[in-house]
Amino acid sequence: MRMSQFFLPVLKDTPAEAQIVSHRLMLRAGMIRQSAAGIYSWLPLGFRVLKKIEQIVREEQDATGAQELLMPTIQPADLWRESGRYDDYGQEMLRITDRHDRDMLFGPTNEELITDIFRSSIRSYRQLPHNLYHIQWKFRDEVRPRFGIMRGREFLMKDNYSFDLDKDGARRSYNKMFVAYLRTFDRLGLKAIPMVADTGPIGGDMSHEFIVLADTGESEVYCHADYLDFVVPDASTDYEGDLSPIIEHWTSRYAATDEKHDASRFEAEVPSDRRIATRGIEVGHIFYFGSKYSKPMGATVMGADGVEVPVEMGSYGIGVSRLVGAIIEASHDDDGIIWPASVAPFHVGLINLKVGDADCDRTVANIYETLRRAGVEVLLDDSDGRAGGKFATMDLIGLPWQMIVGPRGLKSGVVEVKERCTGVRQELSIEAAMTTVIGAPEA
């Protein structure tokens, strides 16, 4: 992509409304634009990141055997009356009346809808288990949206729903999601710690929140420092095998959000120099809630013994749009964002320091085409701006690698390669620069 054609409205000044660093950087880097309180447009740069995160989430879900579908944003109120939540959910639910005066709502979550889909299609225990997910926009009419897309009213969420015959099966489904979440956040370059959590309005009796430690997080959290060094299961993990050792390992140390925090246990179980008491960002939440929805909504299957039973369900959410903010909170410096390679909007920022100089133009065009043919996503700064501005913009948008081509270097046959995360700059031959940038691990 040539920057001269790319819609990238970067801001030099920090917009007044932005308080936390991720919000400021997202606005400055031209990733999002606010439309109303807690409602944002995603501009091209931000949208690229959002899609990359979404794709990693999708791949890790698919690896567990979960299947993707897509449910609508607008739902009929009647389904929510069946579960009893139409009244319980309160003002956070955006209620809509259509032209025929039918009560509708913009979905804040999808338990009712998926249960309806399930019950009308599945009749026998032989058809179980199932785990269905979608990645769809949700709307929750927060009293006070804040922190940019971290607590928006409209947000993109991956939510899935497992259906099992019995509690053992539900436990296996829960464990799969637990492992998939560990892998997902790891691929996104985040250290997310599973913490015992309150179940909230969804209810149920088993729940973990996946928390990224950050001073700007909204939850107070307490955990054992050992978690920071725990090893995440690799891609060869067999989801059909026994996952319980992994779960046991990842729940072996103290970790709780403030709702579930027990100060005396914390002090008894964690040596004082290993105690972490800080704030965190909730990026995922998994629940097991049994028959909470299947029973009132009549989602039953015939068991092997000829007795009809409500299915055992769980639901699992990842805040896809929130993750964009969480990653920035976890990875930035004074100059801007530092994207992990796995979600970077482009892999390389190629800077032509002197547009119009025949040597520079030719070299840059060659590098650009070569990288593109090698499948590397390149953002080429082909503007005729000044060097300082180009460097500042490239640092701000945080691409993993910068290749800087200028007349001074070309005279001695070198270009500069800068690695954003370390700040290390090297002058290399064009070939060596190419190898450095292409050969860099994709995380």
Added chain:
RNA sequence: CGGAGUGUAGCUCAGCCUGGUAGAGCACCGUCUUCGGGAGGCGGGGGUCGGAGGUUCGAAUCCUCUCACUCCGACCA
């Protein structure tokens, strides 16, 4: 929903207290000099001062109402 603020040019803000022809920096357009870490000169375009009502000879400024946004708290994924 309680409390506290803020709305003036695309962005950051001054002007408001004490009413009298709407400003600065950045950005943008033209031009010249610059040109490797957010350069400088000259010239230029751009704002019904969030909206409505009121007071006044005269309102960005004072008063009333209203809308929007932000922050703290409660609530929540």
